[in-house]
Amino acid sequence: MIDISAKTRILAWLAAMPFLLVVLMFEIAPLLAVAANSIQTETSFSLSNYSEILTSKFYLGSFKVSFLISIATALIGLGIGLPAAVLLKRMPGRVQQFVVICSNIGANFTGFPLAFSFVIMLGVSGSFTLLLQRIGLLEDFNIYSTSGLVIAYSYFQIQFAILLVLPSLAAITAEIEEAAHLVGASRFAFWWRIGLPILAPSLLGSFLLLFANAMGTYATAWALVGGSANVVTIRIGELTAGDVFSDPYLADALAMLLVVSLILPIVVEQMFLRTKDRDR
Incomplete structure (x- = not known):
C-alpha cells in the first residue's frame, strides 16, 4: 500500500x-x-557570434549603458521606495491597501503608454517642460536621451521598490523599535545599526530584481528613444527585426549574455547569503 x-x-x-x-x-x-x-551561423556551428560581441566596442558599450541605467534606476528606486514604504507602514490599513494598488498599477504601466505620457509631460513641447522653462528652472533637457530613460525607468522602479520592500518591513517589529528607544537610540542610529542590517538581505534581493527589471525593459526604451540609445534590448530588437541589418543568431548570442548578466548577480547573492547564514 x-x-x-x-x-x-x-x-x-x-x-x-x-x-x-x-x-x-x-x-x-x-x-x-x-x-x-x-552558437550557429548561416552555415555551421560556431562561437563567432560571442567572439564578435566580446571584441566589439559597440556591443560592449550597449552592455555598459544598460548596466549604468539599471544600477542608477535600481538605486533611485530603493532610495525613494524604502523611506516611502517605512512611512506607508505607519499608515492605516486602508491607506496602505490603496497605495499598494496604485503602486501595482504604476509598476506595470510601462512600454508605449508610459513613453507617450512622458513625451506629453517632458517632451520638447511638453506641459511640464514649458512650465519649468517659463519659471527658469529648466533650460536644456532632452527626454529622448539616456537621461530621459533614467527618468522614465525610475517612475516604475520606485513603485516596484515599494511593493518589494513593504513586506520585508514586517521583520522590524514594534518591540524592536521600543527596545532601541529605551536604550537611548535615536531614529538615525536605530536605522543605521539595527533596521538596515535586518533588512540588508531583502534590500539586496530587491536591488537585484530592480536591476533585472531595468535590464530587460525594451518597449519603454524603444518607444521613447528608438534606436538612438545604445542599450542591449534595443540592439537585440534591431538584430531580430531590423530592416537594414538582421542577424538573429547574433541577437540570440546577445540575449544569452544578457541572461548570464542577470543570473550571475543572483547566484552571487545566494552564495553570499549562505555564507552569512553559515557564519551565524
Whole structure:
C-alpha cells in the first residue's frame, strides 16, 4: 500500500504539472532554443557570434549603458521606495491597501503608454517642460536621451521598490523599535545599526530584481528613444527585426549574455547569503 506521505507527494506533483508544463513550454524550451541558435551561423556551428560581441566596442558599450541605467534606476528606486514604504507602514490599513494598488498599477504601466505620457509631460513641447522653462528652472533637457530613460525607468522602479520592500518591513517589529528607544537610540542610529542590517538581505534581493527589471525593459526604451540609445534590448530588437541589418543568431548570442548578466548577480547573492547564514 502507498502511505499517506507518498500519496501527498504524488498529488502535489500532479497539481504542479500544469505549472511545470507552462514553465517548460514558455521558459525552458525557448531559452534552450536561443542558446542553441547563439552558437550557429548561416552555415555551421560556431562561437563567432560571442567572439564578435566580446571584441566589439559597440556591443560592449550597449552592455555598459544598460548596466549604468539599471544600477542608477535600481538605486533611485530603493532610495525613494524604502523611506516611502517605512512611512506607508505607519499608515492605516486602508491607506496602505490603496497605495499598494496604485503602486501595482504604476509598476506595470510601462512600454508605449508610459513613453507617450512622458513625451506629453517632458517632451520638447511638453506641459511640464514649458512650465519649468517659463519659471527658469529648466533650460536644456532632452527626454529622448539616456537621461530621459533614467527618468522614465525610475517612475516604475520606485513603485516596484515599494511593493518589494513593504513586506520585508514586517521583520522590524514594534518591540524592536521600543527596545532601541529605551536604550537611548535615536531614529538615525536605530536605522543605521539595527533596521538596515535586518533588512540588508531583502534590500539586496530587491536591488537585484530592480536591476533585472531595468535590464530587460525594451518597449519603454524603444518607444521613447528608438534606436538612438545604445542599450542591449534595443540592439537585440534591431538584430531580430531590423530592416537594414538582421542577424538573429547574433541577437540570440546577445540575449544569452544578457541572461548570464542577470543570473550571475543572483547566484552571487545566494552564495553570499549562505555564507552569512553559515557564519551565524
